[in-house]
Amino acid sequence: MFFITGNKHKYEEAKIIVGNDIEMLSISYPEIQADTPEEVARYGIEYLKERIDGNFFIEDSGLFIEALNGFPGVYSSYVFRTIGNEGILKLMEGVEKRKAQFVSVVGYYDGDIHIFRGESKGVIAYEIKGSEGFGYDPIFIPEGDKRTFGEMKREEKNLFSHRGKAMKKLKEYLASRI
C-alpha cells in the first residue's frame, strides 16, 4: 500500500500507526481550493486512481482558527510557507478567543473511496515553543495539556493528534477487512 506524500514527517508518523508495510510515493496531484479537507482528498483520489496501480492513501490537513473564520484551513501549508507561525501569532495579537482545531483527513482507495477524519482541539499559544514536529506544531496547545505539539515527542503527539486519529481509523478499517 502506498502513502502518496512528499512529506517525510507525515510518512514517519503514518508508519508508527498504520504499520511498516507502507511505502512512501511522492507523486504530485492537483489539490483544489475548497472549504474542507474532505473535498481536497476526494478530488485528489479521483485523479490518482487512474494513475496508481494498487491501493493507496493520501492525507490532507489544516489548522482552523475560530477567531480567524477558519483561516488558514485547507491552505495551511501555503500560509505556513509564506507568513509562517510568526504571521499567525501576529494575526492573533490582542485576540483572546484562541480556540483552534487541527483537522486531518485520510482518503484511502481500494476500489472505493474511504474518508477518515481526525480532529484535535486546542488553542493557539502566545509564542512559538518547541522544535519537534513541523508546521504549526510549535504554536498549537492541545486540550488537556499545557505544552505545544512542538514540545512533544512524535509518539506522544500521535496519541492526541488529528493525523494520529485519522490514521488510526484507517488502521481499524484495514484490520476489519482481513
Added chain:
Amino acid sequence: MFFITGNKHKYEEAKIIVGNDIEMLSISYPEIQADTPEEVARYGIEYLKERIDGNFFIEDSGLFIEALNGFPGVYSSYVFRTIGNEGILKLMEGVEKRKAQFVSVVGYYDGDIHIFRGESKGVIAYEIKGSEGFGYDPIFIPEGDKRTFGEMKREEKNLFSHRGKAMKKLKEYLASRI
C-alpha cells in the same frame, strides 16, 4: 462569448473593456492550489472546455505582497473572506517594505488556450480607504497615485488595473482575429 464567473463586479469591469456582447455564466470549476494564477486558469479551462459550448474566458487574480513572500497570492479570495483587509494590515504592522502587485490572468478558450497577464504594481496602504471596487482595493495604492483603488471610480481604476490590462490584451487578440 461567455465570461465564466460568479463575481458581478468582475463582469461589469470586463464589459467596459471587452465589450457588451459578453454573457456572464456562473458555473463553478475546480481551482487548484498552485503558485501562479496561470496554472489555476489553465486547469480551469481544461475542465470547462468539455462542458461549455462556445468560446469562453475565465479570470483569476491575486494580490502578491513582497514582504509576505507573495501572500495571499492565488488564495486571495479565501484570505479576504477569512481575515480580510484588517488581517492584511495587521500582518503589515511595522513593515516598511510595502511593495505589492496585483496580478490578473485571463484565460480564453476558442479551441486553443490563450493566456493574457496583467500586472499592477503598487504598495499596501497603512489604512483602509475608499469604498469603491471590492476585495483588497481599499488597501492597494497603485504606482503613480496616492489614492487606493477603493477611492477610484471603476473606469479610472480600469486604466491602471491588472484586470483591465489583461482584459485589454484579450480585446486586442479578439480584434486581431476579425
